[in-house]
Amino acid sequence: MADQVNISDEAFLKKGRMKKSPFEMKAEELKTWEKKEKAYVRNYLFSVGQPLVYLKEGSMVAEYADGRIELI
């Protein structure tokens, strides 16, 4: 029970990560941003035990951290 009450406030906070609005980026800059963002999303979801859900060849799939890809 002692552990239960020892969560610091900081542990509940998330942080923004936008240094420049993608809406104001030039095409090349936006491409780089999208690539970085895709990598971030992938790493984030896998780190919290969730799969990445996306369209693959017209079907919705879930890709897991261990490499499995399942139709959903």
Add this chain to the structure above:
Amino acid sequence: MANIYIIAGPPGIGKSTSGGAVIPNDLTILDPDQIADRYKKNGFADYKDIGNLKFNELVKRELFKGNDFGIELNLGYQSHYDFVKSIKNFNKDNTIDVILFFTDDINLCFKRAEIRHQSGLHLVSPTTIKEMYQNTLPLLKTNFLQISSLTAVNITAGDSPKIVLQYYKKGRRLLMIKELPEWLANDLKGFLESGGDD
């Protein structure tokens, strides 16, 4: 004066995953679902109630400090806007900047929410998702008076989130891409072009 960013959109749209990408660097974001999930992981049986209390406490802390900060809120029910109103009333000079994540494909929300629950996180029923999805745009228009700016982020299953429109109430400035998704083109665009008060 503080800028308060509301990361909005129906369950499963990707607010928690991608919301940080459109919030200024290092700004605090408060996510009630994430707070409740953290209590759940730490063994609290009443994690939802205690999570809500903690969320409210942290929002108050930021308001009293006068900091800019972000919160995640579906904005799918009137009660969510009532909460936003209470934040706005704390200091009328504060701005409410809504960043709306939305999609033409509700199925994407269903699938992501289902998978999220299977992975041990919070459950939102398809009925609730559908209700919030259908409520989102009508409620946004009804409550538009509370909002200082709107950023619309289009979500598709294949691509990264894309900012497709920005509207600033001050000066009635509307910026958008040429090819808008249906949810904006069919409804919200006209509303914003008429100044957001039709």
